[in-house]
Amino acid sequence: MADIILTINAGSSSVKFSAQRIAEGKLTPLALGQIDGIGSEATFTATKSGGEKAHFALDQSRHAIDHALALTAVLDWLEGENLDGRVVGVGHRIVHGGPVFAEPVRLDAAVLRQLRAFVPLAPLHQPFNLAGVEAAIQAFPDAAQVACFDTAFHRKHPFIADTFALPRKYYDEGVRRYGFHGLSYEFITRILRHEEPVLARGKVIVAHLGNGASLCAIKSGKSVASTMGFTALDGVPMGTRCGQLDPGVVLYLMGEKKMSADEITDLLYKNSGLKGMSGISNDMRELEASTEPSARDAIDYFVSRVRREIGGLSAVLGGLDCIVLTGGIGENAQKIRHAILKDMEWFGVEIDEEANARNQRVISAKGSPTVALILKTDEERMIAAHTAELLGLKQPLEARAPTEKSGSRPA
Incomplete structure (x- = not known):
C-alpha cells in the first residue's frame, strides 16, 4: 500500500x-x-x-x-x-x-x-x-x-517593505505588511529555479491574478516586496475585495455613513473590487463578455492598477528581468494580459501577440529585454x-500536477 x-x-x-x-x-x-x-x-x-x-x-x-x-x-x-x-x-x-x-x-x-x-x-x-x-x-x-x-514566503522582507508609517510600537505588536499568496509565489519560484535558472537568479515580478490578486517582487529567489499588506485587502483590486484604499474612506464610512465595523468589513471584502465596481460580477470572464460600460470601467481599473504595481515593484528591484503571470486570470485571460503588457517597450517588455493569443509559455517577443512568461501555479x-x-522526504517539483487549468480562487 x-x-x-x-x-x-x-x-x-x-x-x-x-x-x-x-x-x-x-x-x-x-x-x-x-x-x-x-x-x-x-x-x-x-x-x-x-x-x-x-x-x-x-x-x-x-x-x-x-x-x-x-x-x-x-x-x-x-x-x-x-x-x-x-x-x-x-x-x-x-x-x-x-x-x-x-x-x-x-x-x-x-x-x-x-x-x-x-x-x-x-x-x-x-x-x-x-x-x-x-x-x-x-x-x-x-x-x-x-x-x-501564505505569509511565510514574505517573512524576510527588509524592514521598510514590512512597516507602515505608524509609531513603532504598532509594528512591534504585529501591525505590519505580511503579504499573501506566498505558496503560489514559492511554487513559481521553484519552477523557475528548475526551468529558468538564469532568470531565477535575477529580478522577477510574479503577478498572481485571480479572484484574489497580488504581485510580488522577487530578487534571487527571495521575496523583497508584495502589494498585499496587513490583510488580504491591499494592493490591486480583486474579485470582491477593494485593493488599495485611502484609510480616510474608512473613517468617512464610519463617521458620516455611521457604518459598523462588520458592515465595512462586508463592503470591503465581499462587495467591492470587480463585483462592486461593475455591479455585475466578480468573474473576469463575465465582465469581458458584458457590453455594460461599468464592466469596461472595472476591467480598465484592474489593468491600470496592475500596471502601476509593476512599475512600483520594478523600482524596488532596481530593474526587471522577468515577469510571470499566473492565477486564473493570468493563465487564461489573454486580452487582460495584452492590456497589462502592451506599450511597455520603454520598460523592456515586448509582447508577442500571437504567442499571447495562444496561451504559450513565453509571450514576450524574441529579443525582448524582459522575458514574459505564463506559468501555471499549483498551491x-x-x-x-x-x-x-x-516527513523527511526530499523530492523535486519537476513533475507537474494533473488535470485542469487553474481557475480564480480566493487569497
Missing part, C-alpha cells in the same frame, strides 16, 4: 483538496477537487490524474455539511476510487502565520493556540483554515498535520511538497 499526502485548503464555504502519492522520492498527483456550498447546498467536484471527473451533490437529509463532514466525503470518495494508499500526512493552507512562522511547521496543540491568536489578522480566512485542521485531525489521527503559510502541490519534506 502506497503512502498518500492529502492537502486541505479550507475556506468559509468550500474545502479544496488534492491527493498525491509518495513513490521513489517523488510526488505523483492522483486527484484534486473541492466541495462547495458548505453550510448550504454542498456539491463535490473532483478530477483524477487520468482525467476522470466526478460531480455530485452531497446528502444533507440528516445533517448540514460542515468541514468535518466535508472531509469525510473526501475520504469516502478517495476510498471508493481505489487509490490504494494510506494518508501519512495532511498539509493545510493557513492564510496567516503572523510574525512568528516563516516556514511550514508540524501542527500540535501549542502551534494551534498561536494560530488562533492570529484570527483577528485574517478573520475571514483563519477560522475556516483551522476548522479544516480540526476536522483532519479527527479524520486522520495517525497522520502528520502540517501548516503551510496544492507546494503544500504537498512541504508536507513531504517535513
